Amino acid sequence: MNFQLPDIGPVIPEITLTAIALIVLLADLLIKKKEVLALFSIAGIVAVAYTLIGSSGITFGGMFISDGYSTFFKLIFFVNVILSVLISIKYIVIEKINFGEYYALILFSTIGMMIMASAADLIVLYLGLELMALSTYVLAGFIRHDIKSNEAALKYFLLGAFSSAFLLYGTSMIYGLTGTTNLNAIALYISEKGLTGNLSLLLSVILFTVAFGFKIAAAPFHMWAPDVYEGAPTSITAFMSVGPKAAGFAVLGRVFMVAFASAKVDWAAILIPVSILTMGVGNIVALSQTNIKRMLAYSSIAHAGYALLGIIAANNEGLASVMNYLMIYAFMNIGAFAVIIMLRSEGFRGEDITDYEGLAKTHPLSAALMLIFMFSLTGIPPTAGFIGKLYIFMSAINAGYTWLVVVAVIFSAISAYFYLRIVMYMYMKEPKEVVSLTTSPATGLALIVTTIAVLVIGVFPSFLLDLAKAAIKGF
Amino acid sequence: MVPLNWYILLSAVVFTIGVFGFLSRRNIIIMFMSIELMLNAVNISLISFSHYLQDMRGQILAFFVIAVAASEAAIGLAIVIALFRNKATAHVDDIHEMHG
Amino acid sequence: MEQVIMNQLSYPILSTVIFLPVFGALLLLFMRRSWELLTKWLALTTSIATFLLSIPLFINFDKSTYKMQFVERFSWIPDWNVNYYIGIDGISILFVLLSTLIAILCVLISWNAIKTKVKEFYISILLTTSFMIGVFCSLDFFLFYLFWEAMLIPMFLIVGVWGGPNRIYAAIKFFLFTLIGSVLMLVGIIVLYLYAGKTFDILELTTKTYPYTMQVWLFWAFFSAFAVKVPMFPVHTWLPDAHTEAPTAGSVILAAILIKMGAYGFLRFSIPLFPDAATAMTPTMLTLSVIAIIYGAVICLAQTDLKRLIAYSSVSHMGFVTLGIFALNTQGLEGGILQMLNHGVVTGALFLSVGIVYDRTHSRQIADYGGLATHMPIYAAFFMVFTLSAIGLPATNGFIGEFLIILGGFTANKLAGVLALTGVIIGAGYMLWLYQKVFFMEVNKKVVGLPDMDIRETIALLPLLFLVFWIGVYPNSFLSFMHASVQHLIERVNMPGGMQEANIAKTLMEVVR
Amino acid sequence: MKYYLLIPFLPLAAFLINILLGKEALRDKAHWPSCLAIIGSFVISVMTLFDVIHGKIINEDLYTWIVSGNFKVSFGFLIDQLTAVMLIVVTGVGSLIHIYAIGYMHGDKGYYRFFSYLSLFVFFMLMLVTANNFLQLYLGWEGVGLCSYFLIGFWFEKKSAADAGKKAFIVNRFGDFGFALGIFMIFLTFGTLHYVPVFAGIKNFVGHTVNFLGYEVDLITLIALLLFCGAVGKSAQIPLHVWLPDAMEGPTPVSALIHAATMVTAGVFMVARCNSIFSLSPVAMNVVAIIGAVTSLFAATIAVVQNDIKRIIAYSTLSHLGMMFVACGVGAYAAGVFHLYTHAFFKALLFLCAGSVIHAVHSNDIQGMGGLKKYMPLTYITMFIAALSAGGVPGLAGFFSKDEIIWSAFASGTNVGTFVWIMVTCVAFFTPFYSFRMIFLTFHGKFRGTHKQEHHLHESPNVMTIPLMILAAGAVAVGWVGITPLLGGGAHFTEFLKPVVGHPEFHGTHAQEWGIMGLSTTIALSGLVIAAVFYLVKTEIPVRLAKNFSSIYRILFNKYYVDELYSFTIVRPTLWIAKNILVGFTDAKIIEGIVNGVPRSIGIFSGILRKVQTGLVHHYAIIMAAGAFFIIALAMLLR
């Protein structure tokens, strides 16, 4: 019997990262100072990022593809994981969850995301998704002694499992229809058998929408997000608000654009109401939030809504805009969380937005940074947020969805209110009690990176756009 | 020879029973079981497909599903236990610290 | 032949003027809270330097051509074909100068008024200045929108942080109002960009023709942004709040420059981009303008708050501006542009003046004043001059502007002219009423023994006084800047088709080259 | 050599000097710049007058003021016969009043302010008369209005003064409303605002009609009437006369200069200047004549019962201005200007005398005076002369001008002409009546004021009395330049102005002219006599009359309630609308309602929507399932 090892070139990043994760897992037993693990993980990530170069190719019988698209998303995941780890280091000490598994799980989850981004086969996709999801469930519930954290984990887990059941059902449908799980093969079969418009195909598309919609927190599958974001450890909230969302978009983009390419019209039609609903719910409910993590949860829902426009555009430009958007979102959102995390100190949650009263007076610098992130999230130039939105809107309008964009901009104008509210609390109110910030070099570094990124991308977005364009080429 | 559609129908029914269980049972364990039901429904369809299409992927996927189901069960139950330590209830609707 | 005249000077003058304030703001960032005086002086020097640097524009400007001058152009975001593309023509130059001037006055007038977060305040002022100048210079839609929106941030802070009791409401109202307007414009811009083959180049866009329905849609999209800024009649209510609550400098910037951007937008974009739509919309626009004129004027009669009254008078005066602009004839347009300048000078001056007494009494209630002329004669004299200019007395700048505007309006539509004139009558009514209540009659105890203006305040007002008469007696030195550009604009409106081929050919030539 | 430029710019210089240095440096010497300036302008005016007499008409542009497209207007000067006359009046009478003011305003804390305003006024007035285009005319027009605003409200601590000033300005704005429209129409018609081309071109537009606000109207009539609106406002004719009596709040020299001699006559000047426009529109002419006549009689009747010495004179001014318009209305512009010219002297004199009286008594109420002639003989005599002149007693200045007006009214031969002739003839009775009522109540009988007042009654200082005497001489003599041929005069004045204003053709015989003259003279004298009887001999009659005809008396005393009428029909409604409709309703309710309502409702909606987030996993799951269900159902329906 013939048995030759498949070309593992494209998978090297994943393998390396797995190795690192395992090392972290083991080293945890020996090393007392968990910061070391954090730094090691970061170094590892950087190394992995290095191995990404030239790792392009298809392997494992077309199940795993490493192309520009996946690479770009992997970059997003790396940015996400590095920044999250940076802001975690001090925080998890305060939360008394300073265990090595924390970092290991973050890395595993990242591996899951990477696999999702590279999945060219529904089986791999499913497994990657589960890998990511399971690790994230655990991370969400990592503060075992905190009921909120438990609750977050439970809700996330239950609904996550529920949604992945839908994903599986959809997968089985597709499998039944096409006799394969390979995305390209599916596409090929659908187009040559003219299955487009077949109701059961549509059904499976919708079931995928449900599953992916859950991951990217698109209404009406977003319900988990606010609770989980609020309950999970803040660092993990930051991590979740970017990573799984990006991964979700990665698979959404790949599956819909590749496998269901011929059904573009249908799934675009399905996604339009979803995106409107998402923007609406996200922005409107955010208005009446008093817990900032919760507010950012809704805001991230809203942002998923904007990003969906890029998918709806259903062309490479659209995808590029989505990728670009998610990268920017990673920076600005985690930046915001970095500030939030600084307010958390022994015996002070610092999650209520009234805790920000007069921050500009007590801590002008952090206030200024928060201001930048808030305006960036609103999408006011010259911040990165504007570039992201602009690109999305451009591609959507180019694809002929002007009216949809009008809806989007109206919502983003509404969104300005709750972002401004934070600024307003920081700058236009007098401090109630003196809030002490728990700063650390790592958090500082994270803040510097994010701020610079937000401003530089805001003014000189070219390199990012080039990157996205290049990444999407030959998709 | 049993037509394939019967299997599909069966899986659909079981799936929705699972859905119903998940949507309406308070007891957390039973919700887990409902999820397992849904997964089994999927497995049924997968395996029937793989039989009728004379292709192994279905079974392989089902195999992975079972693996994942196991892990999910483990994680889920671990979460439940962690929760139990803070709030001794088996009823999900008692758990709504966070809302709004 | 070239579309524009590149910058002939040895240095990139416009960029310098735009970014010098930013540079100053950056320096301010490194000031300690304790170094207040240094902070102030740094801010002042920066603004003065900016002004001085903008003088060469005035001198070296070639009035004989409508073309953009002092143009600088670099590729910026090649992926979107965005360029860093700035230049000024006869329409924008005056506002650049006005902005640089006003900046100085704002710094001066805030010298003692601002006591908290001093550093942040001057940073905001400087940033606002540079963004405003940027708006007037941008020849690239992306750049334009960048400045246009960015300016909201410092302005929002100025109103919200250093404003009056109801400042937060005012600030947020201002921000959201403007934002909603401008995001719709953003959509319009993108549509334009895509339709015109992915270019943000304003000049190039203004040489193309667009299908009529598209023109109308886009006209309204842009209208939503500009009308809010102007502000035109139904969307004016942010203005009284913002003006009233903002600190003096804030009100001055708002009144003098920020709300000019709306009118400027009409001139620079709405009309040349969508000439057919603009022509078709003229009746609507004239109606709105006239409503604004009369509504704003009459509503002033019922005000009890100094700043609020002046704010509403701005609504009325900007009504004149839009009236002139949409008269779409030379007198109207030039009058409109000049009136924008005048309103900047006069309303700016009025807010400065109000600020001067506000610093002394900390009251904006008209009822708290009276007989000021007895105690502050010099101040009274200054205020009188600005009042007269505001009511359009000949030999002051206000007259020239209003006269030309109404002449243009009258030419375009007699009724509009007549109604606008009634605005002038009422204008005299409320301004003199205000003046009487504040300066005449027996002295109110609250103002007994107030010191008259000091040197700093006098210096802050003098240039504006000077301008009032300069423009009033020899307006040509300003009108002459506009002639070419306005003529060009009118040609564009009247025969879009005609210019088309020529320009398309031109662009083709450039492509080939 | 543009020496004539000095005429307006000397006073301007004086103004600047005073306003800049007056407060600190000059203080009580603040009158020097102003007086020197105006006297200088007077001298130069005389020179220019001679130039003009020698046929040197000046019309040149100083510099281009405004250029905008085809609209082009310059700062320029036109000095022809009409202007020359006005220059003499303004600077001549002006100088005297300046000198008088030195005494009158002595010790006022706003001394320098007063003189700077005065100079500024003179400047604008001169700009007005020397303008060679409508816009510059408008400049002067508004400028003098402004100065009158300043000067009326000179004692601004007094609410009444401040109000009066504001009223004057705003009422004038109403007139200028029309005036400006007229200017626009002229520009639309001629494409220029310069006199010469306009007056030259106007005859090409006879019979042209234009659509104005939906009405087809005769172009020239429209222009003429619009311009006349301005005149009505400036010269305080019905219905815009209300500001002038209140304007008496200002210092008396101001009343003399602005509200008698010069500014208020600007309207007449403008109509005369635009005679070539008016003459081509019979309608407009009639309107002018009738409004003039009505105002004239209307004011005269009011004057009869007033007790404020200055108000009496103010109403008489109205009345005389009315007469001037009558003259213009019947085409006798020269007569109008002639009356303007004589009126300047005797009316200024009347005011100054009144001023001198007030200076002594510190009160305006003639009921509180009497028997002053033994305290202030000079004032008495001069005022008497002035009254005679105003009353049209033969031989004095007023007589000739008034007679010419009455005659030209009669001789115009039209119905309107006859109508206005009757009116004016009635006025001829009232004028001497109220003038002498005032004289007698003030100077004759015994003093009715308090002892404190009586204690320091005194003749005014020379600086005040000398101008009085000079003016008195004027009031007697200035008329002699215009004696009609009938009385062996050369009517030099009319002849002089002919090149500018032309001459109406009269339909009337010498006999008629004699008759008319006789009639008006007798009427005038009778008025004088009756006044004498009422207020010297049988002083109880007026009281009884007032009692018997109390209603009429009250109407007259309250000036026909015009002020009240305006206040109820215009002022209050506007304010009410402003307060209750615009602020209270449109802004607060409708617009703000939407502006705040939408966000608020979104907020409420948000509050509702967040209730959906119950925190129960089941509900979340149900919503997910529902979402899936609905999407599938939707997709199936769309199939």
Next chain:
Amino acid sequence: MISQLFFAYFAFAIVLLSVLVITRKNPVHSVLWMLLLFFHIASLYLFLNAEFMAAIQIIVYAGGILVLFLFVVLLMNIREELRINKFIGAWPTGFTFAVGLLVVITMSVRSFVAGPQGKYTVDLIKKESNIKVLGKLLYTDFLFPFEVASLILLVAIVGAIVLAKKRVKS
């Protein structure tokens, strides 16, 4: 014919058992019913000649997962469980939508057309046993997912330990 009867029985049994599973008040009963259910499903797999799947269905599910469930079930207070209402208040809504889903799914699968025939015919699988084929595939074509699955299990272990171990005072 026979096979169809068999199928009919199993289908009926499976549906019935699933309903029982989710409707029992007592979790223990549910678990036991589920055990039975799994046996049925397993035997259904046998019909679809997936012996290996049938086997692991029994081993993993019945032997592993269910036991796990039982352990947890024993943590909770059954008596209280029996006392209180087993459904949430909104169960009718849930029911409606579950049924709705069933309806729309069945309606849409009516247009189902089976995919292409693969090469793993029954007798081919018969020739070398099902498990062998499966194994081959898992270690060749599906090596990657297989590895990923291993990671998942690892994460499960780690996670379970992290979450469930006694609290450490850090």
